[in-house]
Amino acid sequence: MTAERHQQHDVRLQIAGVALQRGFRRLVTDFDLTCAPGDIIALQGPNGSGKTTLLRALAGFHTPASGRITLSRAQGDEIEEQGEVLSFLGHQDPIKAGEKLIDQLRFWADLCGASRDRVTEILARVGLTKQADLQGGVLSAGQRKRAALARLLLEDRAIWLLDEPASPLDQEGRALLGTLLDQHARRGGIILAAVHDPLPGVVARVLNLGTRESEVAA
Amino acid sequence: MSLLRACLAILKREVRLGWGAGGGALLSASFFAGSVMVAPFALGPAPDTLGKIGPGYLWLALTLASLVSLERLFQADLEDGTLDQMLLSPVPHSLQVLSKIIGQWLATAAPLLATSPIAALLVRVEPAVILPLCGQLAVGSLGLFLIGAIGAALGASVRRGGLLVALVVLPLYAPSVIFGASAAAALAAGGDFFSQPFLFLCALVLAALAFAPVAAAAAVRLHVD
Incomplete structure (x- = not known):
């Protein structure tokens, strides 16, 4: 913490x-x-x-x-x-098919000025540790939503x-x-x-x- | 330096996505190489005619090839909601757009420019002129990508809008092509690298560097409503 x-x-x-x-x-x-x-x-x-x-x-x-x-x-x-x-979670999930999940979250961390170190910890909190190295395209709808929630935690607004x-x-x-x-x-x-x-x-x-x-x- | 960090992140991501599966970074280069390959068949292989047309033909090929990747520049981000999130980032939107354009330029124009010396040989450009000519093409390609981004931003929400983007962008390309091709002709005639048309081209690129990101950011903002 x-x-x-x-x-x-x-x-x-x-x-x-x-x-x-x-x-x-x-x-x-x-x-x-x-x-x-x-x-x-x-x-x-x-x-x-x-x-x-x-x-x-x-x-x-x-x-x-x-x-x-x-x-x-x-x-x-x-x-x-x-x-x-303010953070916004729309019904579309901004997940790129051709990029690893962990890279996508690191990108969001860079964009909102959050620490990159928190990415792994937050992925664990939303239950996506095993999926961290998977490409965005293979995630299920539920996993994509979890990834979007991870982004929300990362932004911390x-x-x-x-x-x-x-x-x-x-x-x-x-x-x-x-x-x-x-x-x-x-x-x-x-x-x-x-x-x-x-x-x-x-x-x-x-x-x-x-x-x-x-x-x-x- | 969170601003620099955010801009570099956007730029690197653009390169990564371009080179990743389905990114299509090599499409422009392939189109460029393909269109140069058919030139001797269409124009005839005679060295003196081809050599005269060659430098201008390379500019034509570059102009058309740079249109290939434009359609997806903002469309993918608009469709999956990435653009919404980028608008919420504290980084100024025009800087984000500039980083995206430079990223795409690095991902797609770099392989294209790498093939350009061979392409120049194919259309019988004098060997001594090839490298300076490719240098001018590199400068010009940045200008074309910047100007093209305005059209890409305007057409971002149009399905299968690639042709529409091309129609919007081609007239805007005219000044760059005129100065670029004149600079190439001057080079082929034994002139300096920094000839007057090339200096004009550089001025155009610098102006585009300042204005295009702002215009593209404003245009892309219209689609988010």
Whole structure:
């Protein structure tokens, strides 16, 4: 355990009046949310209700039609660069088929400025020690998701945005995900996850992004 | 020096992926060699005609060969989500793009340039001119890769967009090809290595080095939404 691991995160996330649009379709209007350190939020809703778009807007990939997303530290100073405090785990896994898994994680360590020494230890934590020298192309969907989780641990950012993190994972993988989420929240991290099933192992605040029609249908 | 470390990591990865299984780093070189190989058949093997056309023909082959690898420059990263993660990195995006371009240039242009002296012999370039000519091709190829990256970034989200990228990029290649081919002609006529057209080519490459990464980064950002 490094000293760095015990350090508490102290980032807050504030979403005020955000509206999201895809093409001509309004997905979300007047969305407000405040997250304090330690919050775990499960975004639920039918397909196409804007869960992924909301996560991508928070990561800065998508520009909201209106509203404001603010990241700030406990002392009150605002954070301009999302990349300093935020990790994104999308439904695609950025794994290259023709490169060894360990090399890929070393690359991510270099890119985010993390120590290369932690790579082996983190691979052990997500249960991929045996796969370290395998090419990315032969990994199964679940193993790829575990590798993406390893990247999250490596980056060590305060806010985790997870898009369907549990979907390809087996029972053991889901338990692992639960442990990681719990540890992250205890350290003051914020987790926002788009899910269909409840997040494993943790108690999350559930937010429904359902459209009006779908609520009637349900 | 985390900025340098990140840029070197991107550059090395680009070379590693290019030379790894399915990376296709040798495709451009093969295309270059192939197109030079058919030149004597198409233009006739007579030494005096071929020798006159040869230097310009090498530039033509280089221009077309540099288009081969462009399609995948950003597309693969866009498809597998690597680009999302790179945008979240604290390293400025234009620097990341520059590292990617240089990495791809090292991976694909190096084997191409290694074959260029033999290619020059095939099209009957004067032996004394071959090495300086290949040096000019090396400088020009960097410019072509930099300019090509802008088109590659614009067409990154288009499926099978290789031809589209070529259509966008070829007009932008025109100035480099004009100065490059004039410099080659000057060399063949017994002129200096640093002839006026070559100096213009160098200026173009330097300008591309400054502007192309910024333009490509802005273009590639459009696809991430």
